[in-house]
Amino acid sequence: MKWTRAVHHLAELAEKCGELPASFFRFQVVELWVFGDLLDVPRDLDVIEVALVTDLPVEEVPWLTEPVGAEHWANSTRLSRNPFEARWRSKDAPVWNHRIERPALIWSAADGINEEALVAVSDGTAELVRQAAPSPEELAARVADELVVSLAALRQANQAYTDRRWSPGKLTPQSDALWRTTTGYLDLLDA
Secondary structure, eight states, X not given: OOHHHHHHHHHHHHHHHHHSOTTSSSSOEEEEEEEGGGGSSSOOOSOEEEEEEESSOGGGSOTTOOOTTHHHHHHHHTGGGTTEEEEEEETTSOXXXXXSOSOEEEXXXXXXXXXXXXXXXXXXXXXXXXXXXXOHHHHHHHHHXXXXXXXXXXXXXXXXXXXXXXXXXXXXXXXXXXXXXHHHHHHHHHO
């Protein structure tokens, strides 16, 4: 997709974040961050990488998983219909990690759309609005913290799958959750 179209999609998502009613979902998205290639120099892109920070506790949003209701939220904001790759995060932990490197805040529930950041992304000068890079020690501590949460979630998802394995009904919700949790855990383990 063209750079301008990617920025348009990002701005549209930021607007949608501010328009959703507070009581409509099981959780609230409180911040929208962008990271990855859209923070570089303007060029054609395959995907827009965003981090969606929720009001959920860390334990409910392990790395590479989706909180309950995320699919409904994604459909309501058109996130699922546009070229986004979303990472769900908790407000109780830093948004950055080994994959979300130096993100830029685009929207927050407290302050609305960050026009300065949107203009910087559009102009290819996002370097001016990105977070500072963590030290190697901070990054290692962050990955270690996420690994603890991810392992607990993996054990829980495995047990949920085991409990439902031979029961009647669809197993897909449990198997998908187990797959996402396993992928997140292995990604952190490799980091």
